[in-house]
Ligand SMILES: Nc1ncnc2c1ncn2[C@@H]1O[C@H](COP(=O)(O)OP(=O)(O)OP(=O)(O)O)[C@@H](O)[C@H]1O
């Protein structure tokens with residue numbers, strides 16, 4: 001699949017998957033995501049959120065059903081061909097020992113300095129990078145020259161540079177200071193613009209803004225819809241919301 005022409009339509013049809021023969025997990029799951037939509041996946045620990053995105057990335061083969069991207073079965077694509085079209089920002093951000101510019105260019109080694117700066121600007125990381133001692137040439141260590149939030153910004157710029165049609169975002173739960181948190185949220189939202197995005201979401205703002213919320217429990221999608229619809233429905237999402245997000249009213 002040519003990354004320049006992929007639109008990012010993703011369809012799960014009758015997907016079943018289990019890690020262990022005697023422990024069913026995902027059973028007959030179907031889902032259609034239109035190009036450019038943001039899908040927020042929520043649910044308790046062990047529900048299968050990470051598994052769902054791992055299946056899209058073809059880390060495992062399905063026991064039944066198909067997953068297609070723009071109508072092509074991912075089982076018939078090479079893993080490399082598939083993953084070229086999917087950008088990832090995972091919880092454990094990793095930077096390698098090298099400059100910030102090299103870290104941003106990781107997925108596109110032939111990127112020019114201008115490409116790198118454009119990606120950083122688009123994801124609101126540019127300003128922060130320029131305040132570092134050597135700007136884009138600042139050498140970062142794996143051990144943490146940068147704060148957790150700053151590392152997230154660099155990995156978001158990295159994903160932006162590749163301009164994939166599909167994104168997988170596993171929102172970090174690690175606490176960062178309020179200002180960096182705001183930058184990360186804005187960066188994530190720029191990154192999602194115009195791309196089909198699967199977000200394992202922990203932030204209420206992301207979930208609220210999603211086109212589609214999937215509520216997973218024990219490997220199944222027990223509810224799907226928008227924030228307002230699901231709150232009105234008064235089911236699993238409403239309970240999750242009450243437990244995790246609803247704040248006591250303040251004056
Ligand atoms: N590699 C694996 N081998 C065997 N079982 C696994 C493996 N990865 C996950 N599981 C099991 O599959 C189920 C779903 O796990 P998954 O990681 O998809 O949940 P999750 O919704 O992402 O949870 P969390 O919110 O804790 O990240 C769990 O019961 C988990 O123990």
Ligand SMILES: [Mg+2]
Pocket residue numbers: 049050051
């Ligand atoms: Mg998970």
